[in-house]
Amino acid sequence: MRIGAYLGFHWIYQERPETEWPRSLVHKTYLASLPPASNLSTPLYFTESELQLLSGSNLLGAVEDRRKEWSAESEVLRSILNEDGLTWERYLATATYMSSRAFPSKLLDLPSDSEMTPQSTRIDGVSKPVLLPGVDIFNHARGQPILWLSSLVSTPNGSQGVPSVSLVSSSICEAGSQLFNNYGAKPNEELLLGYGFVLDSNPDDIVNLRLGIASLPGPINERLQSKGLDARERFELKRNGEVDKRLLEMMRVLLGGGSEDDEVEDDDEHALHEKEEREMQLELDVLGMLGGMLEDKLEKLRAGSEIKVVDAREEVRRMCDVYRQGKTRAFRLRL
Template identity: 50%
Template sequence: MDPEPELGKDFRAWLVSHGGHFHPNFSVVSGLSIVATEPVAVDATIVSCPLSLVITSVSSRSALSTVLGDESVIEDWNERQLISTYLCFHWILDTQSHAVLKHLPYLNTLPPPPQLRTPLHFTQAELDALKGTNLYGATLDRRSEWEAEWLECRKGIMRIDASWHDGLTWERYLAAATYLSSRAFPSTLISQTPSLVVTDSSEPVLLPGVDSLNHARGQPVSWVVNSLDPSTSPESALSISLVSHAAFPAGAEVFNNYGPKPNAELILGYGFATPENPDDTIVLKIGGHGAQGGNKWEVGRDARGIEGLWEEIVAAVRSHATEGEQDEDAPSEWDIMLEAAELLTSMSTMLLSRLPEPSSSGAVRPDVAMMIEYYVSGQRDILTSILGFAEDKEADAVTKSSSEGGVLHLDEDLVEEDEEAE
């Protein structure tokens, strides 16, 4: 096995010097993976990050206030602006002259911008390959949001130092924000009862070392909050550890488990996708309910979770069909069910036809093309399962209403893919 690179050694030494831990039988490979150099038994603590090294919006605000010398500049910044700009200042300033900028050994292990693969790092041809999916619109929305935040940060910093303003480039801010989206854990993980559940009060935090592991679905891991030294203060004593419940032979990569996430979320936030992802979903909503539309329904493979969407379609069809009708002229319940099934069939077919075909131009990088194919394939499978669900409902309605006749024909703009769902 190749020896651990110098950046990995520097990171390991830095982490340990601050009270952290890194299992001696693992090697850091430039922040892209952690590989066993010797066999590792089950229930081994892979890495521990002391609370003092956790990057939060609070710690970032404190450091930026010290560097800028004017807390009013950052008063209204959100969590992403605070953490991303804090990371960027490691590239703007001499960190040896600013002790509060203490995470350079960590940043040096992270993938450089050319290796980042979220859609905000796609070429135009690669982004165009997403047209026809809700991920395309979600990418444009995220770019617009992050660019607005970046401009606000630059405007504030300009009040302090023009060279710092110039140093906070879009490329740097995008890389830092991508690190946050792809590596952050919810702050609930650093509580006394660690949890990956995102709550209204939780925020994204970076855990150097703990966030170095790649994702593999269903990996048996635990997160443990422990005390480094009971004689010290609670803050300096606490650390968060990642414990793996699998054994690893030499040369094997150790993985983390990010939890069940669809490929749309993995691509947008992390920059990768998995084939035949069982957690894939598509988000649909009912149109025609005013300017905002209806509820959003997340439907998975095998039409999992479609019941709420189906009930809302039936209710909308019933309301439309019976409007202004006398009781004796009202359609039967099976006519309504048949119309709802036909409508869902039509919409599923339309959404399937919008999905992009694999690019053959050569303008899309192979790994990006593979991600897009995994994602689009999952969307196609889900829509096909919705189509099967609708066909079953239609067959059922036809059988039970064979003696009633009189099928209604309503507006087919009732169901739409939610392009802002991701």
């Protein structure tokens, strides 16, 4: 929120030429280099009609959640800073800049000497999104070999090194060709929501599942808590068909009613056989429930694709089609 307020004040003071420009606002040139709101293409900039192109998908709910979250943050800023010029439209733009251009702050954890330190060798700590003017101009290329380096560079006139961040490509770049960054392995759902673009046939498209149960009986809740499970947790189904063990265990608890089988004596063959049958049936029920969830989501995607939207921009329609096709492909691979 603080970065959003800081950038927003640049716009406010641009509208007040009679007021002295605050010395603390030093990124006027950088802000002017960023695309205007009219060029931003994340779903929060879609029209109501265009949002219908996301019907039946997880992304539509994610867009609504993000709008509520950012809108609340915008209200807090206006209230605390008592500045009506920090409008929702301006906060939306700065928040979108952050979601699409920010780097992790741990990139700025510079070494104490002048040696370059690859980001991959750092000890992970608490990291927050930060903007790095100039470093953030590069488009994304999946699989592009890029090394992010932080260093202290010595200067002829200074006794101390100057902090430096470099993006180093390990591939040959021809003169006149575009230089790319690599944002990491991201599914189209994340790319469209945060950046405003999609990749054709994106192999990183994933399937997320959440049981989404609003309220559960006491015994089931207690059983889940005893196992460290949360029914609100979201799980990712991998392309190789592997299912998160925590999701499977959660489904066992839900289908089993939260109860535990009584201990069975090792020499009681009849009781052991009955227990094995119950466990086998429970596993079949779990697989059936999982398959049903996937079929349900696939059907919602199919039904959503049949909604006719006339007044949509062609690029928005194309991105939504690519996103929906990739999501459908990902579900079918896991069924």
